Amino acid sequence: DQQVKQNSPSLSVQEGRISILNCDYTNSMFDYFLWYKKYPAEGPTFLISISSIKDKNEDGRFTVFLNKSAKHLSLHIVPSQPGDSAVYFCAAPGTSYDKVIFGPGTSLSVIP
Amino acid sequence: EAQVTQNPRYLITVTGKKLTVTCSQNMNHEYMSWYRQDPGLGLRQIYYSMNVEVTDKGDVPEGYKVSRKEKRNFPLILESPSPNQTSLYFCASSRPQGQTGNSPLHFGNGTRLTVT
Numbered sequence: 001d002q003q004v005k006q007n008s009p010s011l012s013v014q015e016g017r018i019s020i021l022n023c024d025y026t027n028s029m030f031d032y033f034l035w036y037k038k039y040p041a042e043g044p045t046f047l048i049s050i051s052s053i054k055d056k057n058e059d060g061r062f063t064v065f066l067n068k069s070a071k072h073l074s075l076h077i078v079p080s081q082p083g084d085s086a087v088y089f090c091a092a093p094g095t096s097y098d099k100v101i102f103g104p105g106t107s108l109s110v111i112p
Numbered sequence: 113e114a115q116v117t118q119n120p121r122y123l124i125t126v127t128g129k130k131l132t133v134t135c136s137q138n139m140n141h142e143y144m145s146w147y148r149q150d151p152g153l154g155l156r157q158i159y160y161s162m163n164v165e166v167t168d169k170g171d172v173p174e175g176y177k178v179s180r181k182e183k184r185n186f187p188l189i190l191e192s193p194s195p196n197q198t199s200l201y202f203c204a205s206s207r208p209q210g211q212t213g214n215s216p217l218h219f220g221n222g223t224r225l226t227v228t
Contacts, residue, residue, distance in 0.1 A: 006154075036217075042221055046216035046218075089154060091155075098143075098162060098168065099157055099170060099171070100157065100217060101157075102156075104154035105154050
């Protein structure tokens with residue numbers, strides 16, 4: 001049973017528009033969430049995170065929103081650039097904090 | 113340069129032939145972990161280590177072994193590989209996950225393993 005879900009395997013967006021990547025989780029005890037970005041032939045790299053005490057965290061073109069009541073978070077990329085084309089993973093530390101649980105990923109394609 | 117180094121990048125082997133994938137980090141991180149990535153399943157944790165000589169099972173540990181004799185190294189051992197272990201493997205390290213689990217993981221570039 002996946003505790004972190006990303007229901008859209010892929011997303012295609014025009015350059016300059018907004019990309020919205022969604023993530024749902026099942027365990028209400030999760031209190032920290034991270035997004036990682038992965039290019040082909042490379043390992044994932046940390047992108048942005050959010051604590052459950054916040055509902056928004058912004059870093060440049062990237063903003064993550066957290067809706068605790070809906071157990072949902074989303075990553076917004078504005079404006080989208082071709083270099084943002086990658087697989088994006090949503091992740092949450094397990095309740096024992098020694099495991100990190102990843103979603104299946106969403107492949108974003110930004111079309112020039 | 114801070115990095116996690118995995119070797120080899122590509123490996124093709126046959127069923128039952130023992131192999132080791134090495135992982136080394138130069139950031140003095142306490143926490144290290146191995147993941148496998150499979151289509152539609154994301155990254156699943158195999159084993160992790162909180163510090164030297166401290167290891168524990170992740171979600172998919174069957175068929176794998178690890179050791180943590182030194183802080184910088186965390187090798188993944190497949191004593192009798194099988195075709196269902198064909199996958200893309202990633203090693204990662206971080207500062208202690210602590211009480212909030214908010215230490216971002218630093219990943220190696222992956223090892224693509226094929227077991228025939």
